[in-house]
Amino acid sequence: MVFLNTSRIVISLIIVTLTLRARAASIGVQNCCGDLHNLFPSLVSFPNSTNYNSTLYSYYTAQEVSIDPACFFSPGSESDIASTLSLFSQHKCSFAIKSGGHGIWGGIANIQNGVSIDLAKFNALGVASRGNETVVKIGVGMKWGQVYQLLDAQGLAVPGGRWGGVGVGGLTLGGGISFFSTRVGFVCDNIVNAQVVLASGKIVNANATSHPELWRALKGGSNNFGVVTRLDLLAFPQGKFWGGQVIQPYTPATLDHFVDAVSTYSSDPEFDIYASLIFSYVFNSGSWIFISNVQYTQENNFPSTLAPFTDYEPDTQVQNTVRFSNLSDFADTNSDADGPNGATRNFYFTRTYGSSPVLIRQMYNLHNETVSKTVSLLTEAVSWSLTAEPFPTVLTQWGDRKGGNVLGLHADDGPLILWLVTVFWHDPTNDAMIAKAVSDFFSKIDSLAQELGLYNSYSYLNYADKTEPVIEGYGAENVAFLRAVSKKYDSQGVFQKLVPGGFKLGV
Missing domain, CATH: 3.40.462.20 (Vanillyl-alcohol Oxidase; Chain A, domain 3)
Known part of the structure; x- marks a missing residue:
């Protein structure tokens, strides 16, 4: 009888502990969404609102649409994201990062009861010269069809998605296959610069001479190192x-x-x-x-x-x-x-x-x-x-x-x-x-x-x-490299622990 009573007490304590943890997590998410709304009232949308539903139904698959975040956050600048990451670290708030929303499986770029960051407002495109090369600076919230329409008029192209509705950010950071792959390599091979908001809130440009390890890690390393807001790609002349x-x-x-x-x-x-x-x-x-x-x-x-x-x-x-x-x-x-x-x-x-x-x-x-x-x-x-x-x-x-x-x-x-x-x-x-x-x-x-x-x-x-x-x-060598870059640029593991979506590094 004593053994049975003890077992019941232990089970009750486990249930209470799990309930308190779930409640604490829920409060943490509520704090994140509430504090975000206090900081950026026009950039946060809640369930059943027009903006929330519009963002939710912009995901490509039914699996992603079936996931209900506690709120959507739609930043308009890198500084907005920097402030947000500090808040998330403080509250241990889980979040997702959405570029075009074309990921397939449920939870790759959305999160149940967490905060989903929608990067749709990062939609600027500019063309610049770099020596004898042409570089196109693309906001990750753009979709490839939008990019191509603007570049067609200038007789230019960049390697990018073969489906116009695919987002710039996710495709590029995942490697990226294009109609031009055998001419110029994977889409990621053509990144000459990436603008990234790190977990610390610092905004950096990663390229061959500044933060070169991060630059290489982003070429296939996906969402594991920071929030990428702009990608600069090598362009080339292209007609019909x-x-x-x-x-x-x-x-x-x-x-x-x-x-x-x-x-x-x-x-x-x-x-x-x-x-x-x-x-x-x-x-x-x-x-x-x-x-x-x-x-x-x-x-x-x-x-x-x-x-x-x-x-x-x-x-x-x-x-x-x-x-x-x-x-x-x-x-x-x-x-x-x-x-x-x-x-x-x-x-x-x-x-x-x-x-x-x-x-x-x-x-x-x-x-x-x-x-x-x-x-x-x-x-x-x-x-x-x-x-x-x-x-x-x-x-x-x-x-x-x-x-x-x-x-x-x-x-x-x-x-x-x-x-x-x-x-x-x-x-x-x-x-x-x-x-x-x-x-x-x-x-x-x-x-x-x-x-x-x-x-x-x-x-x-x-x-x-x-x-x-x-x-x-x-391969083992690349995995070790990615983990080392993660440790250097995200020492607290924010993008490993608080961003469950995507493919993690196992650190």
Whole structure:
């Protein structure tokens, strides 16, 4: 009896302790939002207000829209953010950082019952000269479609998102793939300066000569070091170019053709750096199709290197939108196909493997089996795709040539292919089944890739699910470097402990 009473007392104490902790956390958040409102009454919005709802529904996925922060904070200057970070450190208030809000999984750029910082007001763009180079200074609250519209008129371009609705900040700090990647490297490789508000409230410019470690860490290190408010990217002259989308129905012969085409394109030792390809095998409305999203960014005739994706059996093509147009048109057209923000639940999962027709064929076969089995168990229609994005060696060499990044990719890795599975649906009760099916699919492909000597640890941060070891995939040397930079610039671990969203450094 004494033992039972003691157990009950211990359990009661645990419950009371947990309740008090939860209440203290709630009070901390209330203090943060309340104190923020006292400091910046016009910059803080609360649930059920027009500004709050407008910001909430600007997130891309239904998972992010379903998260309710205690308040949104919409700073208008770096000094606003500096004051805020001091307040957050004092109250131990958890917060999220939103640039364009195009992250996929729930909680990557939003936070339940915390404070979500919305950087939409950092939307200025300027063009400047730097010696014989042109630099575009971009506020991280801009979306790439807005950037391209302004630069098209000046005959300029920067590497950036291929979907116009994607935000500047998140894409760039996660690495960033563009139509120009093989010409100039990842988007992050083209950062010549980043303006950052540190946890201490100090505002710094990180570049090759000032805070160079921070500059390199930001090139793939995401939200782990501070609030980035402006990114200065190298620009280059760019006029109209060829691009568009070709849709073809599935047949076994067409599958054979595209398996060989993707492998040949990815491994071409004379790769044409002006070519860009996103190739998808898509299940939608009960049928399979192939979608080739192609661009050729040199202003001349469409090249032979992309002909296997645009000219194959033209009489059977469902759609062919290949045209001569400008960057903003191609990016906006891609985004228009996505539909309204927050309308669907999305799941992304990514891997990187060496290029091989043997592996590609096995992936397509297993993908067919996975989709067929899973769809038969679901209570709703889904859209499900397997996408290949070639990483030829001319792409992975750029990081080392432009001051280094932390992605862990190098030319001696050989030709690679970035793979992405995307699923779109509506019913949250199907979340776990879909996630497990995709994860199991890649676990099997991982094993096969390792057997074939084609496995690469890199996972593209902007495509990755929250369960993927993105930072670890950069390699031990880069992980150690990132942790050292975090310790130097955020000694209290504000961006590790108070910002749960994104991919953390494990410190």
